[in-house]
Amino acid sequence: MPHRRDTSGWVRLVPVLLLLPVVILFSVGYVVPLAQLVLKSLRHDGAWSLNSYIEIANSPAFLWIVLRTIALAATVTIVCLLIAYPLAYAISKCPPRPAAFLLVIVTLPYLTSVLIRTYAWIVLLSPNGPINQLLLHLGLISEPLQMVFNSIGVYIGMVQIQLPLMVFPLYAVLARVNPSLAKAAQSLGSPPTDAFLRVTLPASMPGVISGCTLVFLSSLGFYITPELLGGPDSYLIAQGISLRVLILGNFDEAAAQSSILMLTVIAVFLVFRQRIAEELDDRPHNNIPLAGKSTSGLSARWPILERLTAVLHGPSMRLHEALTVVGRPALYVSAGLTLLLLVLPFVVVIPLAFSDAPYLTFPPPGYSLRWFSSLLKNTQWLDALSFSLRWAGLSALLSVAIGVPAAFALVRYRFSARVPVYLLLISPLIVPHVVIAVSLFFALAGSSLIGNPLAFALSYTIIGAPYTVVVMIAGLKRFNRTLELAAASLGSSPLVTLRTVTLPLLLPTLASAALFAFIVGFDDVVFGLFLSGPTATPLPMRMWDNIRLEISPQIAVIAVLFLIVLALLMLLRLFVSAVVQSRRPQESLHH
């Protein structure tokens, strides 16, 4: 039970002070620009008007784009759910160590730049790429399939890129489902598959809902993968918006389309917020919704259905028994294939980096370090790299500095604006980056901030801070507060307790939070598209241009370097938690 503190006097001010920095930054850099964007969409030639909306409503092309976007997002969501569930379920059944290892494999692609993964898919799916070669070799096809630069490529790439976002919430819920429940169902006469359907699956519905919401919403506003893997005939809404801003200069329509996209996403988000804002919910959950109950307390069912189940009982039990035999192998095969899909990009990217060919070809005809040395000789790449490291690093520190106090305020204090503030702080996870970037572009247009590194610091912090908030909230909720009471009873003032007990134990969480915030900024392409200038070009923009204009193994080299750094950071994080877990006495008590 959280111990309620005195809510009188200056104690009330503590959460306000903790939230002040993040709220100010979000107001200036996020809420105000978005509000201006919506206002802009409602104005035409200096007067209030719905002109822009009428224009796009009358455009059949726009309706097709909307339909195409929704169809893509829905299909990607369903495919992700179908292939992520067996994997999440299998991981939840693993012993702790293999499970942790498998989760790292799921996390690795999630942390790797979308750009790098999309690049890998271009290589994998190209007419002379490894997949076509394999199919030709097996004799399944007689000529290469066209799988890239059309909607097939977009679908395949999107599913792989969104998969981790589906696996995480499913795993989080499945790992919490009490395994005794399925055992109890079996002891009561359910074959394992029946027990799964009746007990485990319903109990995992919150994870299904939050996973589907996350994947669907982030697919709606996806830009990079459709732009790089798709063809000119398969435009999606985010591409339409950036095209209007960057090429056509049709700002009013862009504002209107952005507003529609943003408001749709926010509406869906608010409908499902209970699942997403679950982290802050203190009430016990009633995970399984109660169906219509009769007065006897039994589910009310149609008599015909009742009779049907009675008739079908025998065959259905035999079916379940048969399924039990194939169930386990099918589960493992499916989970294995999904894992393969997750790591496939790395399988091509790593050898490609060591290619000795002067152009992109897979498998590489020979191996050399020529692309590594070409990177090190190219000052443009190195400048971009140092720009990204510097400003993504600064933004990560800033995100931690404003996100961590905010997480403390949200977890440790009760105040009326708590849930709205939380939803605001995590909303950049949901609102498409294209929309945020366009709004900043409009807000900063004409000022010297376009093409200025400070604009990057601001936008990276706005998309990074939600990660620090979410990671810290989870860490603080797991934190055993009795330890703080113990420290107080032993004579520690609140600040000393924070320094000697709370922060040392939360160190691994802080490291994760900073890592996430850094990677989000370091990977960004979308803000780069709108905010870059001659003196401010982040690394992903260089990669973006390279992929669009020449496609060389250069990107693979960056991917490999990125993976090495990521592996080092993950090792560092493991090391930090290992130190916290098993710290030997540093100030020895024995001379």
Place this chain on the structure above:
Amino acid sequence: MSVSTAMVSERATASVATSQSQRGSVSVNSLTKMFGPVKAVDDVSLSIEPGEFVALLGPSGSGKSTLLMMIAGFEVSSSGDIMLDGVRINDVPSYRRGFGMVFQSYALFPHMTIAENIAYPLRRRGLSGGDVEREVTKALKLVALDGYGTRLPSQLSGGQQQRVALARALVFRPPLLLMDEPLGALDRKLRQQLQMEIKLIHKEVGSTIIFVTHDQEEALSMADRVAVLERGRLQQCGTPRELYEQPATAFVADFIGEMNFLPVELRQAGGEICARSADLSLEVVQEASQVLTSGDRGLLAVRPEYIGLTPDERATATVLESAYTGTNQSVLVQVGCIRLTARTSVSPGRPLFQSGQRVRIEIDAAHTRVFPAAR
């Protein structure tokens, strides 16, 4: 380790014991805690002598933990006073109260060694170097864990961890030690062993102890006095014997030990009240009080050991079930529409009571108490 340190630790317990003088008297006056509209602690007054061992006993939700948390300074009282040695401490933050506290979940800092855990309160009090080491060694010896200092909490068993928590809470010689269900997470055998150890340590260090438990056996066997709480109200505070023999309320009578309750009719005669049970043709006379008035229905409480049974074929009472426990036999008897449990001592040669047997019931009026019926 040098010889002198070893000699110091030999004397460890002696010096800890002498450090407690007449500090540590605690009293709470009309203390109330509201959680919204709910009174978690309702007008509780209690005063505890220096060096006394008091258990707060009650079912879950009775307010015993909330009361302890207010004394510790982790909950703010809604009204009333908390006094330590005559000084009001309601507004003193927990970390300046200087009370030791042992938590049910041990609450050892997982990132510190055992020695660092025990040194923690000493460092907060400005001790360093050899002083810290000496005190930590003493404290470890006090809880019989010498040599465990370099380990981490995760490398110790539950019982050992709780002993470390005890050492950590005692190492700075607090005038008052608060324990919140400290043995709740341990298995029965370990619990009994630690109960003994805590009593011994209490004798050695002489701190005042307030101990929260929901286990009446634990409270009765460990504490000098037991305060029974129910729904936030203090029902009675007394020695274990007082609670058992002279329960102040029907709740205490029911909660402590086994008790039979018989419905009775009350009739007042002068300064006395007469309780009559129709089923048993029994009359008990007791001094009248405010809560007991004529014409009311009451409850007559009698412990199983004060119900005598005699085999009698003409009697109206029937044995329903019986359980033999070695020295005793518990017998469930039906008479009219009431059921009673009697406990009879088993003597060699005398036959045990059998189901269906007719028995005559005798109740020793001197060992009964009457309570108002509306419990």
